[in-house]
Amino acid sequence: MSKSNLLLPVIQNWGCHNCGGCCREHLIEITAAEKQRIENQAWTAADGISMERPVIQQIGRNRYRLAHQSDGACVFLDEGGLCRIHTKHGEPAKPLACRTYPYAVHPAGPRKLAVSLRFSCPSVVQNLGSSVDSQKAAIGQLSREIVTGKQRDHDPPLIHNCPPHGVQQGDWPDFHRFLTALDDCVTDDSVHLVVRLMRILAWLELVEQSQFQTIRGAKLDDYLSLVTKASVKAQPDNDLPIHRPNRMARIMFRLIAAQYARHDTEALVRGGLSTRLSLLNAAMRFTTGFGRVPTLNESASVSRVFADPSDNDPNRTVRFSDLEIAYGGRRSDIDELLTRYFRVKIQGLHFCGPAQFQTSLLDGFRGLALMHPVVMWLARLRAARRASESIDLVDVQASLATADHNYGYSPALGTPSALRRVSLLTRMKQLTSLLSWYSQ
Ligand code: SF4
Incomplete structure (x- = not known):
């Protein structure tokens, strides 16, 4: 694929720093061909793999995924944070899903593909590694494997699909x-x-x-x-009017923020009645917004790379009301990080169309804009947990990695009711209030 047909985000770097996070938090579905390839690799206990259970699980008719160790790590992750398949057989021997992360590739016109990145990877958030542009040969090869044949012939996403003008494309x-x-x-x-x-x-x-x-x-x-x-x-200058979002907007926003903060581990997915009851209880508290903010699970990457050493008081309680005061969020380092995030999502076509539950460009951008208050709210929660009156860059980095894990990927965020919440906030003119209120 020629460079001009591969649209790369020009402001982003990346290189894996082996935090092992993605190998702990993603359930990797593999094709039948990949299953066969891994079986042919003939793994044994001598390779450090536990033989107590199969390395591949069947999850449906002709559907398979890599098994996990008892601590949640992929069955092939070694003690040093490296992939055993990669170490023994080289990178091309790994399943495509593992080789692709954190890239996301989307059709962008006849023979054109746009490349975005997932900010759930801490190295992406921190802009570590070499420029994405310098990796274009490898990304081009990968892109050809990800988006094949007819998948490339895609109409552009709708610009707008609402009355009174109907569909505009x-x-x-x-x-x-x-x-x-x-x-x-x-x-x-x-x-x-x-x-x-x-x-x-x-x-x-x-x-x-x-x-x-x-x-x-x-x-x-x-x-x-x-x-x-x-x-x-x-909005001519930085002199922003500050309006507290109204009660209905705050309820809808908390429910959206809770979805973005969710980190469903394998144990949670398998959980029984008590797990479901505690999730219901947490949902009730997010709806009412009274009392203590329920404990939110951090992803493996976030807890490994962005651990907060001063958050060491397990009894510290954060109340919803603690998150409604100013935390000094309008800072150039935070703006720089989030600007890069928005640009990568725009340039990589990662905010609308097939990458975002088939939303139009207009609705998709509104959903993307909502990520700003979501991330800042989560950053406030992190700061409040260590009794700090201001957020710092690491709070925002950790919160962005948490929220982007779900952005465009959590099915709960693509349901009609979730998408309706974003359009209701828009119609109620509350998106702007949320932006100004939680950025303070
Ligand atoms: S989360 Fe990112 S840095 Fe960590 S192992 Fe995965 S790709 Fe590498």
Whole structure:
């Protein structure tokens, strides 16, 4: 695949630093061919593999996945945090899902693929390793294996699919014009990121209200630049009005944040009645927003890489009300991290269409914008747990890794009721309140 047909996020680095997190938190489904290949590798106890149970589990008719050790780690993860298949047989011998993570590849036009990254990997969050652009040959090879044949011939995601204008869809070149305009708006660092996001929400509303079906090509660029200028007038500077989100918005937001914070381990999935009751109890508390915030499980990557040494008081209680005060979140280091996050998701087509439950570009970006208050709320929770009055960069890094684990992947976030919550918050004009309130 030529470089021009592979769209890579230009501002992102990556290299695996062997935290072993992904090998503990992902259940890896494998194809029948991969099953056969692993069986042919003839693993024995001499390789350090426990022979108490099979290395491959059947999870349905012709469906298989790699088994896990009793501590939750993949059966092939060794004590040093390395993959035994990789060590013994080389990287190509691993299942495709393992070789792909943390990349995500999406069709982006005729013979074009867009590459994004999952920020659930701590190395992605911290921007460690070499530039993604310098790895284009390996990513191109991987992309060809991930998106094959007809999967590449995809229509672009809808721009907008709501009344009164009905479905609005352009061709791929026009769809990329929208992406470029969004990326430019996120990049303008003359104002805080939260101001840029407010402007984009105004931008989306202007697009939604207009009938642009007949505007194509270079004229679409002119139209989008007019919309951008108008959206700047909606929020001209850093002087943000602060409105506390209303009660209904806070309830919906807490339920969304709880979904993003969820980390369903294998033990939880297998859990019996008591597990289900405790989940129900936690859901009730998130709905009412009274009393103590339920304990949220951290992923293996987060607890390994972003552990908070000062969070050592198991009896410390954080109340929902503790998270409604300012925590000093509008800072350049936090803006820089989250700007990179938004740009990777835009450039990698990771916020709408097939990557995001088939949402349109407009609705998909609203869901992406909501990640800002979700991450900042989770960062407040982390700061409050160590009795700190301000969040730091590591709080935001850990919270981003937690939330992005579910972004676009948790089926619960793609249900009609979950998607309706985002559009209700938009219609109630509460997305902007959530952005300004939780970024303080
Ligand atoms: S989570 Fe990222 S850094 Fe950690 S082992 Fe997986 S790919 Fe490597």
